[in-house]
Amino acid sequence: MPFxxxxxxxxxxxxxxxxxxxxKTQQRIACPSCTSTQLQTVYDKNPNIYVKKAQGACPNRERCGGCCHK
Ligand SMILES: [Zn+2]
Known part of the structure; x- marks a missing residue:
């Protein structure tokens, strides 16, 4: 089972x-604190990850468009 x-x-x-x-899709996971099923999936939607990618300046950014993430 996935985490x-x-x-x-x-x-x-x-x-x-x-x-x-x-x-998950049927919202059968409940918050352990308040038992609400209104849960947001954090995953890669975490804005911090986007910030890191944006700042991970690729030296070849002009040529590759930053897609190599190096
Ligand atoms: Zn809660």
Whole structure:
């Protein structure tokens, strides 16, 4: 089963949960803190990751468009 890094939209509690894809899409995962099922998936949607990619200045950026991420 996959792991998810989730954040509760109600109380802001941040946690990881192991659940099937069906459990997740059908919102059967509940916040351990307030039992809300209004959860936001953190994943790669974390803005910090975007910032890191944007700042990971590629020396060949002009040529490759920054797609090599080096
Ligand atoms: Zn909560």
């Amino acid at each position: 998810y890094h989730l954040k509760c939209q109600k109380c802001g509690h941040d946690f990881t949960a192991r659940a099937s894809i069906a459990d």
